Amino acid sequence: MTESVPVLVVGGGPAGMAAALAARRHGARVVLVEAGDDLGGQFWRHLPAERAGAREELLHHGWRRFRRMRAALLGDDGCEVVLNGHVWSAGRRDGTPPLIHVVAGEPDGSGRPPRTFDPAALILATGAQERTLPFPGWDLPGVFTAGAAQALAKGERVAVGRRVLVAGAGPFLLPVARSLIRTGAQVVGVVEAAGRRQLATGWGARPWRLFAASAKAAELGGYVWDLAAKRIPYLTGAAVITAHGTGRVEAVTVAGLSPDWAPRPGTERRIEADAVCVSHGFVPRTELAVAAGCATGPDGAVTVDAGQRTSVAGVFTAGELTGIGGVDLALAEGEIAGAVAAGGRPAGRALRARRVFREFAGRLAAAHRIGAGWQAWLDDTTTVCRCEDVTAGDLRRAARLTEARGLRSLKLTTRAGLGICQGRTCGRAVEDILTAAGPGLLDTGRTARRPIAVPIRLAELAATIVPEASGEADGGSPAEAGAPAPETAASVPRAASVPRTGTAAAGTGRDGHTPSDPHDSVAGNVRRGPQEGRS
Amino acid sequence: MTGPYRIAPARDPVAPADGGAIALTVDGETVTGRAGQTIAGVLLAAGRVSWRTSPRSGRPRGVFCGIGVCFDCLVVVNGLRDVRACQRRATDGDVITRQDDADEPGGHAAAPHDGGGPGSSAAGPASGEQFGAGGAR
Numbered sequence: 001m002t003e004s005v006p007v008l009v010v011g012g013g014p015a016g017m018a019a020a021l022a023a024r025r026h027g028a029r030v031v032l033v034e035a036g037d038d039l040g041g042q043f044w045r046h047l048p049a050e051r052a053g054a055r056e057e058l059l060h061h062g063w064r065r066f067r068r069m070r071a072a073l074l075g076d077d078g079c080e081v082v083l084n085g086h087v088w089s090a091g092r093r094d095g096t097p098p099l100i101h102v103v104a105g106e107p108d109g110s111g112r113p114p115r116t117f118d119p120a121a122l123i124l125a126t127g128a129q130e131r132t133l134p135f136p137g138w139d140l141p142g143v144f145t146a147g148a149a150q151a152l153a154k155g156e157r158v159a160v161g162r163r164v165l166v167a168g169a170g171p172f173l174l175p176v177a178r179s180l181i182r183t184g185a186q187v188v189g190v191v192e193a194a195g196r197r198q199l200a201t202g203w204g205a206r207p208w209r210l211f212a213a214s215a216k217a218a219e220l221g222g223y224v225w226d227l228a229a230k231r232i233p234y235l236t237g238a239a240v241i242t243a244h245g246t247g248r249v250e251a252v253t254v255a256g257l258s259p260d261w262a263p264r265p266g267t268e269r270r271i272e273a274d275a276v277c278v279s280h281g282f283v284p285r286t287e288l289a290v291a292a293g294c295a296t297g298p299d300g301a302v303t304v305d306a307g308q309r310t311s312v313a314g315v316f317t318a319g320e321l322t323g324i325g326g327v328d329l330a331l332a333e334g335e336i337a338g339a340v341a342a343g344g345r346p347a348g349r350a351l352r353a354r355r356v357f358r359e360f361a362g363r364l365a366a367a368h369r370i371g372a373g374w375q376a377w378l379d380d381t382t383t384v385c386r387c388e389d390v391t392a393g394d395l396r397r398a399a400r401l402t403e404a405r406g407l408r409s410l411k412l413t414t415r416a417g418l419g420i421c422q423g424r425t426c427g428r429a430v431e432d433i434l435t436a437a438g439p440g441l442l443d444t445g446r447t448a449r450r451p452i453a454v455p456i457r458l459a460e461l462a463a464t465i466v467p468e469a470s471g472e473a474d475g476g477s478p479a480e481a482g483a484p485a486p487e488t489a490a491s492v493p494r495a496a497s498v499p500r501t502g503t504a505a506a507g508t509g510r511d512g513h514t515p516s517d518p519h520d521s522v523a524g525n526v527r528r529g530p531q532e533g534r535s
Numbered sequence: 536m537t538g539p540y541r542i543a544p545a546r547d548p549v550a551p552a553d554g555g556a557i558a559l560t561v562d563g564e565t566v567t568g569r570a571g572q573t574i575a576g577v578l579l580a581a582g583r584v585s586w587r588t589s590p591r592s593g594r595p596r597g598v599f600c601g602i603g604v605c606f607d608c609l610v611v612v613n614g615l616r617d618v619r620a621c622q623r624r625a626t627d628g629d630v631i632t633r634q635d636d637a638d639e640p641g642g643h644a645a646a647p648h649d650g651g652g653p654g655s656s657a658a659g660p661a662s663g664e665q666f667g668a669g670g671a672r
Contacts, residue, residue: 035603037624042602048624050554050571058549107603107622110615129604141584141597142538148601151621156576157542157551182549183542247595248538248584274537386599386607389591419590420606420617425599455617 008119013041015319015334016125022338033085097122097314121341128282128320137243146279159183161275167191168279174223195237202367241377261371287453308337325361387419399438541580557627575620590636
């Protein structure tokens with residue numbers, strides 16, 4: 001059963017919400033698929049309904065705006081919001097947007113009912129994930145990404161530790177430090193790898209051009225004020241180069257860095273901490289865009305035109321997927337993509353905001369760009385691929401001894417990136433290390449290719465495929481979407497059993513309900529809009 | 536005192552509602568949490584930082600990315616393997632067990648996956664509702 005939909009939005013963060021609202025304003029019926037159990041994405045990650053906070057606005061920028069956008073989407077009969085909707089495949093087709101395969105239900109559940117959408121226009125707003133450079137001890141429990149600390153503070157009211165160091169690169173370190181302060185944790189320092197010169201050159205040229213983004217500057221100023229008020233040291237041109245501990249982190253070594261981010265010998269300092277939060281920026285989550293065939297630029301972001309159109313007809317992207325730029329850019333791009341996807345013209349205000357915040361984003365990228373010297377803080381025993389326990393030494397040896405230039409073969413030799421996270425965590429570091437140690441890679445960027453965007457269980461896969469046998473598939477079956485030929489180990493369920501719970505293969509009925517399944521304890525949707533347009 | 540903790544609601548400026556108590560069984564022990572927490576939230580709030588070991592070196596793993604990207608925090612929930620603890624909400628009575636991939640039958644001997652082509656997914660042992668590492672281990 002394939003459901004036709006005029007505008008399908010994937011991702012319920014700021015960009016996706018703005019896109020859906022704009023498409024609705026221009027009269028298109030919309031389905032918005034979000035993997036979480038509420039809208040908001042990582043930026044507006046918040047407490048669940050059971051534990052809603054009386055003063056949650058303390059943790060968020062634009063909280064009222066979020067509440068307004070959320071209410072508008074959930075209260076609109078022309079917009080179906082599919083929560084707990086996990087898009088696992090985008091089945092590429094020529095000249096038209098891909099079929100979007102979804103299972104709806106608990107994260108990593110079983111027997112979740114499948115849905116397949118055939119969108120006339122597809123807006124991908126899948127956001128970004130953190131990039132964390134490996135360092136000795138980074139896999140010790142107690143070392144978190146800065147995003148994890150933020151998600152746990154906002155979504156759980158859990159502090160990751162009592163004495164916490166925040167380190168890495170980028171302005172995101174500052175709101176994380178603030179959130180930690182507001183959990184009651186002691187932030188023992190914020191360590192920024194970019195040195196003063198890099199920061200000044202990146203941010204500094206013609207600052208008046210950023211006048212329209214001055215609210216951003218005020219926001220950053222607020223964070224710095226927080227640090228000053230608590231006497232929290234803010235170091236620049238420095239990095240955590242080792243985490244120490246047995247079974248969990250107990251201390252870190254911080255060192256000064258040269259302009260290219262290589263540690264300067266003799267500058268090491270040991271700091272006691274029971275948690276370390278690390279972030280070196282963000283990378284777009286491009287699985288679905290790449291699977292759909294969208295062209296990407298050298299930084300891995302999806303290339304778009306003035307209307308947020310990708311290289312694939314009918315496919316649009318908005319937000320971090322087009323380049324890391326923050327919430328204001330995401331909202332502007334979402335609004336433009338939604339309007340254009342619905343056949344309308346974007347508002348001038350959104351176009352102006354996009355111009356300003358793109359420049360802001362460009363400066364941000366330059367000010368915190370990762371320096372090539374970072375690999376000097378790795379030793380050969382440092383774990384790089386956390387899933388498969390592949391060390392920097394393993395990678396360097398393989399690159400040197402095989403002199404291979406194909407990432408694919410080097411991955412097979414070393415197993416790096418073949419674990420269950422599908423190289424999401426280590427991919428770029430693996431590519432960097434192999435490039436530096438061997439003759440150079442011919443196929444960089446390959447680690448971003450993940451035809452199966454999120455693992456699903458074999459019974460669920462089978463349940464999705466079965467309709468083909470009954471003649472319902474229409475050229476975009478998961479079999480053609482690359483399911484049986486996964487790029488990585490994580491792509492495919494191990495179980496060889498046939499769908500015991502595969503009643504969902506009967507498909508969703510015309511009323512949009514699926515035969516109940518004992519293994520599926522959570523409904524996929526909070527609400528459903530009109531169901532016309534099903535094929 | 537070291538390690539993660541849940542902010543005492545009385546001292547929390549955000550003033551979250553009390554979701555009501557829930558009880559989980561974690562490797563045979565009872566761990567209490569509040570309704571609405573994720574499994575990782577419950578475990579961290581109880582001061583636990585690791586609950587899994589890496590497959591080859593047996594190094595401890597817990598929460599790393601917190602947003603469902605890294606799969607470090609996998610647990611077995613009510614007999615179902617490969618569930619990301621940071622993504623799954625805890626429900627009263629959940630039975631959580633440690634997922635030890637190193638003990639999996641088949642080890643690392645099975646064929647690698649990258650480019651394994653159709654059918655390689657069946658290389659692993661038939662073991663019910665599992666997914667994830669596929670025949671790779």
